[in-house]
Amino acid sequence: MAFCKNFLWGGATAANQVEGGWQEGGKGASAADMLSSGSHTTPRQITAETDPALYYPNRTASDFYHHHAEDIALMGEMGFKAYRMSIAWSRIFPTGEEERPNEEGLRFYDNVFDELHAQGIEPIVTLSHYEMPLHLVNKYNGWASREVIALFERYARAVIRHYRGKVRYWLTFNEINCGTLPLGNYMSLGIRNPGTRDFLRQVDNVPLRYQALHHQLVASAYAVLAGHEEDPDAKIGNMIAMMPVYPLTCNPKDQLKAQQNWRQFNWYCADVQCRGEYPYYAPAFWRQNGIELEITEEDRRTLKAGTVDFYSLSYYQTNCVTVDPDAAQASGNLLGGAKNPYLQTSDWGWQIDPDGLRFTLNQIASRYDLPIIVVENGLGAYDKLEEDGTVKDPYRIDYLREHIKAMKQAVEEDGVPLFGYTMWGCIDLVSASTGEMAKRYGFIYVDADDQGGGTFKRYKKDSFDWYKKVIASNGENLA
Ligand code: BG6
Secondary structure (H helix, E strand, O other): OOOOOOEEHHHHHHHHHOOOOOOOOOOOEEEEHHEEOOOOOOOOEEEEOOOOOOOOOOOOOOOOHHHHHHHHOOOOOOOOEEEEEEOOHHHOOOOOOOOOOOHHHHHHHHHHHHHHHHHOOEEEEEEEEEOEEEHHHHOOOOOOOOHHHHHHHHHHHHHHHHOOOOEEEEEEEHHHHHHHOOOOOHHOOOOOOOOOOOOOOOOOOHHHHHHHHHHHHHHHHHHHOOOOOOOOEEEOOOOEOOOEEEOOOOHHHHHHHHHHHHHHHHHHHHHHHOOOOOOHHHHHHHHOOOOOOOOOOOHHHHHHHHOOEEEEEEEOEEEEEOOOOOEEEOOOOOOOOEEOOEEOOOOOEEEEHHHHHHHHHHHHHHHOOOOEEEEEEEOOOOEEOOOOOOOOOOOHHHHHHHHHHHHHHHHOOOEEEOEEEEEEEOOOOOOOOOOOOOOOOEEEEEEOOOOOOOOOOOOHHHHHHHHHHHHHOOOOOOO
16 A cells, blocks of 8 residues: 555644634634635735625634534544644634633634544644734734744643643644745734735735744744643644746746745745754845844744654645746746646636646655645635535546545655645635635535525535545545
8 A cells, every 4th residue: 555554634624714603602803804705806805893895704614613513523424534623823812812721712622622533533733724813913913023922832832731632733833934925914924014905915014024934933933842841742743835836948047946936935934944944045035135034042942942743735736937027827826827838727727736746745855854744735616516415526536536646656656754635625615815615625515605695504525425435445546
């Protein structure tokens, strides 16, 4: 068998995109609760106050808050070995500044973890997946302030201590390298600069953003250290949005541009989290971009000591880069690029590239000596619920099959140390980039629309039974 015996097959979600119940159980508002719905063509709005003319999809999401027992039973039926999920920080510390955690919030996740273990499913828990208490956005401009580091450490310590024995795998920040992009200001760093409203055109202060990202990297290292203190058995990983690029042509200038792009987006954060210090190219990058980071001696010591135990990534698509300004463009997860003539695209224009996953896993394995897990991969598509309650999604099966084949080759033929795969959005949820429910990823269909309507009933898609067979055969039966 290509995959190891205990390979962690499963699915992934994030609290803000799946839970709903935004004001229940003592939860405070989070940054994600202030993001309006949008679409492929209309950007989401970032609002400081609730605008009654707008709809806020993350507040209801897929209503996992009230459906978790049913949802976890369905995951159990598929044979999941792992479920990657996140804790909403504002469920545990509603403003982020309380001295003690909210007991009701802790209990909610206790129930979720107990239900998972009853099904033999291992939780893999992200401490912060694109949300933070709204209060911290309002008071500190999010991660722009150093104060937030200690608040995050308190939160990380509290949950790792409380769930000791129930959670063995933790991830610090979802797609931490999103902070290298202007898009990451609000979603990833909680920065809402004056004048920001349009999700796709946020007011950007580059030096401030990189300082905020530095604070997040330090906080990630503190979480690793605190986590190991609280639970020596805990394995704590990073999480990087892999956005691989190929040079569009063999023009050496395209090659150089691609190399620079890899450093800037794919390696910048991971190098710090895996090796414990900023890489050789960082000071030059800072100089060229007017960035003067405040890095204390204690920051350096913490980064050095708080390196991660494993490497996790999301992978959806690839792009090309070129120095040719006239090259045709494609869109993608967080970032677009030049169009690749060899690839097909999804309904949302993301280029589908299974071989790119094999290539990417090898890139990671050859750079860091760490076990690797793919914690996001999947296809956002329009699905149709038929009269008889079925959903025919062969396109999703095709996408997943080809990516699993590519992982298999990476393991079997190349020797990549891969220990799990959690497909993104195993149950339909709110899209992070567009705020739509219509962009569906799941094996499980949720009857909810883009205006907050629907029964929220769950239905199995065709891919549900297919994935069940994949897991039962440990990735051997992909038919
Ligand atoms: C990743 C995020 O970037 O991609 C998820 O970690 C997100 O939160 C996923 O949902 C898919 O992107 P989208 O925009 O289709 O939801």
